[in-house]
Amino acid sequence: MTPSEPLMSRRLFLRTGTAIASGSLAARTLHQVTEAEAAENLPPHVPAWSQPLGTSVDDRPYGTPSPYESQVVRRSLKWITATRESSVNFTPLHDLDGIITPNGLCFERHHSGAPDIPPHEHRLMLHGLVERPLLFTMDEIKRFPCESRFYFLECAANGGLEWFGAQLNGCQYTHGMVHCVQYTGVPLKTVLNEAGLKRQAKWILAEGADAASMTRSIPLDKAMDDCLLAYSMNGERLRPEQGYPLRLLVPGWEGNMWIKWLRRLEVGDQPWHSREETARYTDLLENGKARQFTWVMEAKSVVTHPSPENPLLGKGFQQLKGLAWSGRGKIARVDVSFDGGMNWQPARLDEPVLPKCLTRFYADWTWNGEERLIQSRAVDEFGYVQPQYPALLKARGINSIYHNNGIQTWLVNPSGEVGNVRLGS
Template identity: 55%
Template sequence: MSAHLSIIQFSTNDRTYWKGNMSKLYEPSLPKLMEAIATEAKGMRGMDRRNFLKGGIAAVAGLSSVQIIPKANASANLPPNLPEWQRQLGPGVVAKPYGDPSEFEDLQRRTVPWLTVDAASSISMTPLQDLDGIITPSGVVFERYHGGIPNVNPDQHRLIIHGLVERPLVLTMDDLRRFPSVSQIRFIECPANGGMEWRGAQMEALQFTHGMLACCEWTGVKLSTLLEEVGVKPEGKWILAEGADAAGMSRSIPLKKALDDTIIAWGQNGEALRPEQGYPLRMLNPGWEGNTSVKWLRRLEIGDKPWHHREETSKYTDLMPDGRSRRFTWVMETNSVITSPCPENPLKQPGFLEIRGLAWSGRGRIKAVDVSLDGGVNWQRTELGELVIPKALTQFSLKTQWNGQPWLLQSRAIDETGYVQPTLKQLRDERGGWSIYHKNSIHTWNVSETGDVYNVQIS
């Protein structure tokens, strides 16, 4: 019976634990082990069964190689031994003309399968728990599609600017790159980030509570430059931005924002936009709902009124408890979260600890971040990272000691306008539990005595 249980625990992805038990229980008999795995797998179905078998058999293979070639043991690569990778040549230049992360890394966007009905109109989240610094690698920037990713040929892509303008223009990608350009580090966040948590703690992972968030260096032309080129007529007050995707994504942007800091971007983190992020051209409205930053941008129409399209009426409006709804809730308000520790990154040992996290504000720079260890009773100031850029992710950290005491860990950001990140209670008292979007409240991680970290809410 105990042998049986040890295998079940393996199937829950805790490989090390299982192997430890394995060597005790099964060491002499490999066939017996295989038989046990097969028996166990009989009771499973689908993915569970496949994952179980894959993992189980791989572990058996590992076990047998340990017995046959002692030097494959992990300690063989540790001091004072010379590691195997130092005793042979590695691949040379351009073995991979476009490089990948190390095979030992497991950096992945992930989705919550039950959230949406179809992958082409869905969302995946950035693995914030595995990232350092403020830049999100392009390959793991969260995705949000309403009609899948269009495969746009840049030579055949055009941006048309028309409507209330003196000179309606059609621009090729080559044309766009001739304009004076800017490169700016800005965050982009889906307003539904955290939306699953309005009515209670639900997601036991940082990736799912806060992962609809990314921060990249974007390169492009300021929209104000393009608007000078077409000459906006005096009655022009709004801009319709429209994508070339199957959803024809469209949002109404007030001219004031367009003249302030909107970018029409073709570059992301030093290379062309990824297809997932709007290749070859997207709008970027810094600090605003990610949805307004229309991807695969094909058209800008200048008009005198907003269009009230689906993504600014049916969706991306915020239902209040009295049945009325906010519209045009563009700004992403000040927010922050502790990224280490978090449910995916529990504390493994007592002693010195640097608590790390990210803060951001759609209204400008982060001025300060405070951390509480006791659920918001007492707070202490943290140190901000070196780069404090408006409308960009900003690092904060607190050096402390953890000696096995349970914590209710929180962070609270303050931006340069003086806005203080609110508590969940404050937001719920004002907005109820059904507004879906714009949940920027102080988040709580419960660090247990064992170092495990859980998502909790304090009410």
């Protein structure tokens, strides 16, 4: 497009044939200002809400969203678990822009609810195969050199119900067990070095202070690579439901390992084979064998607009929006298809593209009211390509719960509404 060419001329920006309840755009075109309207909108003529004094700088010591945005919340599915304390809620991905998830909207997955921990009484014990077992207060942890990193956190079970073709109606439910924030904390290797590792050290056990005593084994190589003891997210202290006052970060690996309310680190020479890495968070294959320690969250993506929650509001120019991520590093490319995967075109990646972090992508397209099958396909910097469902099911069989990174298909119908469909399985 040349600089002066309008993107949404009256010709392109047409009214759709079918009324869409949620969309005012369906009923109008880009509106040229009449002389009467110009007069109405010029000073001293101002809207009603511009006439009184507004709220003062003392009214919101800690601000909250506009009341007009009250629908932008985490949502849960009541039937998904037996109790509400051992359950999950979902990030409203369809309502979000960019790559940052506001702290109040980061999905939750608890196994016994979120405990209420007084930070001044909390301790982290580091023991096992170390020279000097140590007991840390939060103030002591905060005195160590820290770093801040943008990371996504995805539950291994994100999209778990889609394995079975549940076709949940909304990307909040199909993909919303992921969030992305800037974390701040101390490299785990710094406190391990402070305690001094013994020669036989090979594994770390991390234990949470929740009633479930969540425990996971982490190989020492990962612990000494990029794991962090995090105490802040998006600038402020961790939220209670995200592990306040201390959480272990295991970048790029399944969220279950990111132990919240971290109270204990034990160094050992072999894994502990806890419940969460045997009975759960393993992948039962077709042949009856189970994959264990499948930690990495492989490359994945989802189109957030259009999506079941974001129907098309009119024919003409459209901007597709989506999110992609890879637990191995950076996203190298995202392709999008409008015909169910027959033809692909590259999406535009928004900067910055960071490793093990959400990447926002866009693609411009035109919709003339026809049915469309929309897909996105992430490719990471190591050349790994997000698979179609048939290939994924062939490799993993029919018993899987975790690590679903299959390509999502949205069906756009002629009214602009969007549904969740499964192709070729």
